[in-house]
Structures are given as C-alpha cells and as structure tokens.
Amino acid sequence: MRSTTILALTATVVLAACSSQKEPAEAAVAKVDAAYNEIHADAQQYAADQLQAVDASVKRLKDALANQNYRVVVSAAPSVASEIDALKSAVAEGKATAEATLAAAQSEWTDLSASVPPLVEKLQARVDQLTKTHKYPQGMDKAAFEAAKSGFESLKSEWTEAGSEFASGQAANAVRKARNAKAKAEELINTLQVQA
Numbered sequence: 001m002r003s004t005t006i007l008a009l010t011a012t013v014v015l016a017a018c019s020s021q022k023e024p025a026e027a028a029v030a031k032v033d034a035a036y037n038e039i040h041a042d043a044q045q046y047a048a049d050q051l052q053a054v055d056a057s058v059k060r061l062k063d064a065l066a067n068q069n070y071r072v073v074v075s076a077a078p079s080v081a082s083e084i085d086a087l088k089s090a091v092a093e094g095k096a097t098a099e100a101t102l103a104a105a106q107s108e109w110t111d112l113s114a115s116v117p118p119l120v121e122k123l124q125a126r127v128d129q130l131t132k133t134h135k136y137p138q139g140m141d142k143a144a145f146e147a148a149k150s151g152f153e154s155l156k157s158e159w160t161e162a163g164s165e166f167a168s169g170q171a172a173n174a175v176r177k178a179r180n181a182k183a184k185a186e187e188l189i190n191t192l193q194v195q196a
Helices: 002-046 048-066 070-133 142-167 171-191
Strands: none
Touching (some): 002 070, 070 142, 070 171, 142 171
C-alpha cells in the first residue's frame, strides 16, 4: 500500500513538473516559429544554405514539443533562436550585397543602353548597303559576309533579350548579355569596316 502511494505521489510530481514545463515550451516554440516564419522567404533567396540548417533545428524543436519533451524544448529553444538571429544577419548581408550588385548593374545598363543602339544602327546601315551592292570589304567574300550578317542577327537578338531581361528585373543577366552584344558589335564594325 505504501509503495503504491509513493508511486502515485511520484507520478503526480512528474506530471506536475511536466505540465509546469508545457506552457514555457509552447511559448518558446511559438516565439521561435514566428521569428522563423518572418525570415523564411528572404532566407530562401539570400541565405539558402544556412536556411537548411535552421530548418532542421526548428523541426527538431517542434518534434520535441509534439513528443511532449518539454524540458528538451525549453533548453534547446535559446540555441535555435540564436541560429535564427544569425540567419537574419546573413539575410541582411545577402540583401545588401544584392542591392549593391543591382545598383552597379543598373548604372552599367544605362551606359550600355546609350552605346549599343548606335552601333546596331551603324551596322544595320552597313549590312543593308553591302547586301544591296555586293561590294564587300577588302578580303571578304560572299560567304564571309553571310557569316558576318548572321552574327549581326544574333547580336540583335541578344540585345533584344537583354532589354527584356532588364525590364523584367533581371539586371545582372541583362548586363551580361548587353556586354556580350557590345563586344560582338565592335568586332563586326571592324570586320565590316564600318566608317565612324
């Protein structure tokens, strides 16, 4: 009888201890979850590698809560919160880098969009002239002219794609294509002996 009473008392004390940890554990998980959800979307874009580790930590914390391991939750929550804070810092740094890259790309785009179209116009006039007269630059035959003409069509397509990408917010890709288009245009201006 006595051992039964002791067991009952022990069970009551354990239950009381567990239930006294339940509310702090639930509160800790709610706080961690809110902070995590707030940063999750940006973290996918700016700190994807670090996000995977935080994902795993948050899942372990939630699993511990679901398994009623309240003591584990309460002791692990501060560490997970620190991981989320570190993730927030990584996201802020990633955003700042992306914004600086975007600003540089937009500035370069402004220069390229001022310099490439006149080159394209000069090339178009030269290609039209050579197509009409069939008098190719010295050292160039019809096959070489057709190759240059094909290169010019490719350059125009690339320039158009660059403009579309820039308009849709992909400034870095647009600048890469625009640089390439400019290099091709300058090469063709030499090949086709376009007058300045």
